[in-house]
Amino acid sequence: MKITVHTKTKEYPVIQERGILKRAEEVIGRSGHVFLVSDDGVPEQWRKILQEQYPEAHMHVFANGEQSKNFDTLKTLLEDMLEHHVSRADTVIALGGGVVGDLAGFAAASYMRGIAYVNIPTTTLSQIDSSIGGKTAIDLNGHKNCVGAFWQPDMVLVDTEVLDTLSPRHYSNGLAEAIKEGLTFDEELFAVFEKDDYREHIDEIISRCLNIKKNVVEHDEREAGERKLLNFGHTIGHAYESSHGLNEYLHGECVGMGMMAIMNNEELKSRLAAVLQRLHLPVSCESDPEEVFRLLLNDKKADHGRITIVQVDEIGKGYLQDISTEDLREKLI
Ligand SMILES: NC(=O)c1ccc[n+]([C@@H]2O[C@H](COP(=O)([O-])OP(=O)(O)OC[C@H]3O[C@@H](n4cnc5c(N)ncnc54)[C@H](O)[C@@H]3O)[C@@H](O)[C@H]2O)c1
Ligand SMILES: [Zn+2]
Structure with a gap:
């Protein structure tokens, strides 16, 4: 299934297909470099499938869990993007649940005043709820989603096969x-x-x-x-x-x-x-x-x-x- 989401700031495709992760590079087909973001709770088998399609790209992996949705993790992520010379023409690809999507989305929204962002949600919650709509955020002093931005993705790839490993x-x-x-x-x-x-x-x-x-x-x-x-x-x-x-x-x-x-x-x-x-x-x-x-x-x-x-x-x-x-x-x- 492919739908197009029309928002005031952007128009983007959401493609749902079992096994589409294996074809991500072909489907995304963007020019410029990509920077991959995931967390260590996303099984390696899924991260590897993405990484193999982008052998040159760096994958930033942070500790899984809501406690990572904070300024420290965001700072480390942005610093890593800078160290890897991510430019305005490049794309962040997020592979993970709502935590990865929210954090990588907010990093994409704020890095150099905003760069392209592709979301590959890997939990039921993120596939159903958080991957479209453009809300990105981190928590602040126990206040959920307190600091964030509306930043629409450029594309969302929904692969229900990855749900097989979810608890x-x-x-x-x-x-x-x-x-x-x-x-x-x-x-x-x-x-x-x-x-x-x-x-x-x-x-x-x-x-x-x-x-x-x-x-x-x-x-x-x-x-x-x-x-x-x-x-x-x-x-x-x-x-x-x-x-x-x-x-x-x-x-x-x-x-x-x-x-x-x-x-x-x-x-x-x-x-x-x-x-x-x-x-x-x-x-x-x-x-x-x-x-x-x-x-x-x-x-x-x-x-x-x-x-x-x-x-x-x-x-x-x-x-x-x-x-x-x-x-x-x-x-x-
Ligand atoms: N932006 C929005 O519109 C929006 C909407 C709803 C929720 N959220 C946010 O989403 C977050 C919750 O998202 P979530 O429920 O996806 O939690 P999550 O991202 O923490 O994922 C849950 C756990 O599953 C692991 N995981 C991810 N994919 C997996 C897979 N395929 N197989 C096995 N394990 C896997 C993760 O590493 C994590 O440990 C919250 O921070 C919430 O605020 C955002
Ligand atoms: Zn909810």
Whole structure:
């Protein structure tokens, strides 16, 4: 599948094809040099496939994990780019999950005021969610994605074959975002997760999500309206994430529990719970509701005791709703 994402600053192809990593050089086909970026959690077999196609190129590999999304890792990466004489005409190619994409994307956005950037996402989360849309960032003093830039990639190559080595936990974690997209935008996508053999439909799941994300990003690049629907489950989910110190639960796991907490429709809730359980994702979060509420208010700008959330009463039809913070508090108990 090939789609073209049209944004105000750039138009770029997203190509999804099993095994495309092996043809990356041919498909990317850029002039100038390339600089490769990955992390040490991406299995060597995938890094090697890319490296072999660019024998002259340097591959910068940093330690995997969210703790690498900081100024120190960014500085080391930028210094390495400088040492390898990366010029304005060159291209950064990122091979990895959301951490590699966010960090390499931000390095590409800031190095010499911005150079070309190709993203090859290797986790379900990055293929579904973070590889298109142009958000790049690092964390600052425990504040996630606090420093960053909107910087669209020049191309995104999505190879579902690389997901074969992903741990079951990370595999399901990313799929929580796909479940969210099914609930808010695409009834047929949600239906795939109600089948036992959902893993056999991974290519369809990813392509449906890429199409949803493309449409939303094109209509609302900077998150003024429609893109907000992608935040379903995130208001409470982020607070769960913070209350557990960003370590215990992964992001997608918190989104799943956040969707469970916010939804009103009991029938839908039990269908969602069944899907989350099928994917071995947690359904409810053990935490102090008052603490979660406090974190939630810190995170979101409540206006005179009111807050905008995303709600779903009917599958595929997410909408924005303005509710009182008191009503939101009750959902946590
Ligand atoms: N830019 C955006 O729009 C956006 C959206 C959502 C999330 N994010 C960011 O994405 C990050 C999370 O991304 P993630 O969930 O991909 O985590 P991640 O990048 O940390 O990857 C998870 C783990 O899997 C390893 N890994 C990667 N590919 C693998 C493969 N094919 N086989 C085996 N292991 C592999 C990684 O090394 C890492 O240890 C967060 O920092 C989050 O803030 C960004
Ligand atoms: Zn998310």
